[in-house]
Amino acid sequence: MLDTVALNKSQLESVSFGAPTANEKTHPPLLIIAGAGTGKTNTLAHKTAHLIMSGASPEKILLMTFARRASAELASRANRIVEQTLRKENKSYKPVKIEWMGTFHSIAARLLREYAGAIGLESDFSVMDKSDSADMMDVLRHELGYSKTHRRFPKKKTCLDIYSRCVNGQSALQDVLDKHFPYCSDWADELTALFKRYTEEKLEQVCLDYDDLLLYCFHMSQVKEIANEIRERFDYIMVDEYQDTNVLQAGILFGFFPDGQGLTVVGDDAQSIYGFRSANVDNILGFPDQFTPKAKVISLEQNYRSHQKILDLANTLLSESSEGYKVALYSDKKSGPLPKLVNIEDDRKQAEYIVESVLASREAGVDLKQQAVLFRSSYHSDRLELELTRRNIPYVKHGGLKFLEAAHVKDVLCMLRWADNPKHKISAYRVLKLLPGIGPKTAEKIFDYLTLHHFDFAALDSVSIGGEAKAAVISLAKLLHEIHHNRIDWNSQLTKLAEIYKPLLEESYDDHFVRYGDIEQLTEISQQYKSRERFLTELTLDPPQSSGDLAGSPHIDDDFLILSTIHSAKGQEYKNVFLLNVADGNFPNEYACGDKRAIEEERRLLNVALTRAKNELHLMQPLKYWVPEQQSWGDKHVYGGKSRFLTDQVMKCIEVIHYPRLTPNTEESLRSTKAIADIKKMVLGQWG
DNA sequence: CACCCAAACTTTTTT
DNA sequence: AGTTTGGGTG
Numbered sequence: 203m204l205d206t207v208a209l210n211k212s213q214l215e216s217v218s219f220g221a222p223t224a225n226e227k228t229h230p231p232l233l234i235i236a237g238a239g240t241g242k243t244n245t246l247a248h249k250t251a252h253l254i255m256s257g258a259s260p261e262k263i264l265l266m267t268f269a270r271r272a273s274a275e276l277a278s279r280a281n282r283i284v285e286q287t288l289r290k291e292n293k294s295y296k297p298v299k300i301e302w303m304g305t306f307h308s309i310a311a312r313l314l315r316e317y318a319g320a321i322g323l324e325s326d327f328s329v330m331d332k333s334d335s336a337d338m339m340d341v342l343r344h345e346l347g348y349s350k351t352h353r354r355f356p357k358k359k360t361c362l363d364i365y366s367r368c369v370n371g372q373s374a375l376q377d378v379l380d381k382h383f384p385y386c387s388d389w390a391d392e393l394t395a396l397f398k399r400y401t402e403e404k405l406e407q408v409c410l411d412y413d414d415l416l417l418y419c420f421h422m423s424q425v426k427e428i429a430n431e432i433r434e435r436f437d438y439i440m441v442d443e444y445q446d447t448n449v450l451q452a453g454i455l456f457g458f459f460p461d462g463q464g465l466t467v468v469g470d471d472a473q474s475i476y477g478f479r480s481a482n483v484d485n486i487l488g489f490p491d492q493f494t495p496k497a498k499v500i501s502l503e504q505n506y507r508s509h510q511k512i513l514d515l516a517n518t519l520l521s522e523s524s525e526g527y528k529v530a531l532y533s534d535k536k537s538g539p540l541p542k543l544v545n546i547e548d549d550r551k552q553a554e555y556i557v558e559s560v561l562a563s564r565e566a567g568v569d570l571k572q573q574a575v576l577f578r579s580s581y582h583s584d585r586l587e588l589e590l591t592r593r594n595i596p597y598v599k600h601g602g603l604k605f606l607e608a609a610h611v612k613d614v615l616c617m618l619r620w621a622d623n624p625k626h627k628i629s630a631y632r633v634l635k636l637l638p639g640i641g642p643k644t645a646e647k648i649f650d651y652l653t654l655h656h657f658d659f660a661a662l663d664s665v666s667i668g669g670e671a672k673a674a675v676i677s678l679a680k681l682l683h684e685i686h687h688n689r690i691d692w693n694s695q696l697t698k699l700a701e702i703y704k705p706l707l708e709e710s711y712d713d714h715f716v717r718y719g720d721i722e723q724l725t726e727i728s729q730q731y732k733s734r735e736r737f738l739t740e741l742t743l744d745p746p747q748s749s750g751d752l753a754g755s756p757h758i759d760d761d762f763l764i765l766s767t768i769h770s771a772k773g774q775e776y777k778n779v780f781l782l783n784v785a786d787g788n789f790p791n792e793y794a795c796g797d798k799r800a801i802e803e804e805r806r807l808l809n810v811a812l813t814r815a816k817n818e819l820h821l822m823q824p825l826k827y828w829v830p831e832q833q834s835w836g837d838k839h840v841y842g843g844k845s846r847f848l849t850d851q852v853m854k855c856i857e858v859i860h861y862p863r864l865t866p867n868t869e870e871s872l873r874s875t876k877a878i879a880d881i882k883k884m885v886l887g888q889w890g
Numbered sequence: 891c892a893c894c895c896a897a898a899c900t901t902t903t904t905t
Numbered sequence: 906a907g908t909t910t911g912g913g914t915g
Contacts, residue, residue: 269905307905332904340909357900357909412905478903579902581906601903641892668891743905769903791902807903 231462231497237529238813239507247279265303268443310419369413370480423457444469448480472527509538515855541819553589572777574764601767621685624657639671659683779815786843
């Protein structure tokens with residue numbers, strides 16, 4: 203009943219490994235090393251489908267993926283395979299629902315809510331997103347008096363990054379500082395105090411940040427009774443992108459499933475690119491040895507995505523690493539265009555070249571959607587975006603600024619969140635400060651008053667503050683009160699909040715018209731969620747990836763070019779790929795150059811970028827490129843040296859071209875030659 | 891105490 | 906370029 207035609211030998215082995223039979227029900231731990239484009243998702247989908255058809259209960263399957271998009275896709279593919287197979291056998295089919303799937307963070311959030319009672323946690327905790335966390339850091343930073351020191355204290359974002367490293371890597375503060383933030387080393391004591399306050403403050407406000415979700419869940423997994431119960435709930439556990447898990451995530455897995463029964467992890471050590479989030483490649487490399495007997499290992503090496511010339515390039519790049527990666531990819535598609543290294547003058551020419559090539563390919567029948575421009579940092583596409591807009595070429599950008607991070611969207615969201623959780627100080631301050639006449643002090647006063655009155659919004663009627671602001675506070679509090687107690691239907695809660703927000707928006711922004719559109723869109727999105735709580739949690743855990751991603755995307759059948767950071771392009775594939783700014787300082791990034799491990803991560807990042815391409819691959823090598831740093835008056839261009847990854851061996855896999863084509867001094871026409879007219883004089887002429 | 895303006899400083903990738 | 910801090914004013 204297994205569809206063997208669609209799978210190769212290793213894939214088939216992965217799929218059938220440990221599937222339940224009449225007399226055998228064990229599934230020992232399994233590691234699948236799946237190189238780029240080797241049909242990983244397909245294999246996982248088949249495995250899921252196969253398990254279900256062999257009698258496994260869907261509700262006892264746990265699927266953990268890296269991004270929500272990936273998990274949704276996995277589930278729908280598995281569904282399709284089950285359906286197809288059953289149809290073929292003329293059996294009836296009803297859709298399979300895999301209830302337990304999602305990112306580590308979202309699974310953790312769900313488990314924590316369920317077991318909150320058992321671990322002494324309020325089950326109605328809020329989840330803070332990054333900027334909430336940063337805001338809280340900032341407040342405490344001031345409170346502890348660190349903003350007035352003679353030497354500059356790290357900024358809120360830096361503080362948060364340091365904290366996050368400590369938690370996710372379970373490392374000592376001093377180690378983290380020495381290794382990743384040497385310029386902050388002197389502040390160890392202050393940071394320790396700050397992080398302690400931060401942790402207390404979160405407890406007080408019943409908030410968990412991203413890291414807490416993993417941290418709490420990790421501690422929960424160490425509690426025998428709970429771990430046992432959770433192990434009973436799941437027969438099969440599949441974890442995707444295992445190379446990007448950190449110590450905490452691996453700890454959670456081993457806490458819940460110590461013997462690895464039913465556990466399958468999938469990943470590729472050559473695609474580990476989340477070291478900055480404390481991902482640890484050792485997790486995947488050391489996985490087999492965690493168990494006795496050791497876990498079974500299957501490698502997928504046949505690539506179905508790219509032709510051999512692209513793979514040769516990727517393989518050569520990886521072979522020059524000191525890391526010794528597990529797989530070398532090969533493809534049945536032997537021929538295809540040689541990857542190009544395109545020399546251009548600067549990012550302007552870069553944009554020009556890309557626009558021309560992209561349009562030419564479209565003429566030749568390749569949809570824009572099948573072409574992607576990838577880059578290291580999201581601002582790298584700025585110049586290109588200008589050019590695309592100018593030429594009316596539609597595009598969607600993944601990575602970079604998110605819809606939810608826009609100030610006005612955040613404002614409304616905070617109103618809703620405060621209504622949801624009256625103790626949510628960060629939201630409260632943000633919302634209160636929006637009202638005219640209310641600054642930090644008054645906001646504090648109001649919040650203290652609310653605290654004193656057991657967080658009952660109705661009590662704010664009698665708060666004593668200055669005349670003008672008072673009316674605004676009272677009418678806001680009234681609405682929040684009604685929302686908190688769900689006296690207003692969930693469907694119209696955001697609409698009501700938007701009504702209150704609208705005048706404030708008009709007051710502070712010239713482009714309020716556009717911004718209000720975003721608010722309406724937010725309201726629209728919220729309708730898809732069953733309850734306020736789920737809306738808030740899921741939105742912070744799985745924010746829409748791009749503005750085109752929103753509200754079921756009305757332009758779904760339009761054709762558009764893909765712009766994406768490499769990190770966000772993970773798991774994707776495109777017919778043609780353009781990679782921006784391949785130059786030393788960017789590939790590898792200059793901040794990574796100090797550390798050998800970091801450089802290797804840059805190499806893997808480049809590998810990920812290369813292996814997205816099915817057919818054409820253009821590496822753009824600008825002579826100089828634009829960087830936003832440095833003093834604002836100077837020339838913002840930086841001369842990038844040749845990337846150290848483009849060694850002689852690597853260059854043998856690449857064709858070098860120049861754009862515009864090198865032609866010996868054709869007519870320069872009249873540009874930049876000597877003046878034959880005096881424009882200044884002509885302009886002055888109007889005034890006699 | 892809120893608000894406005896000028897000066898200083900910054901440095902990627904994401905759940 | 907955009908955010909954060911500091912100082913001055915009402």
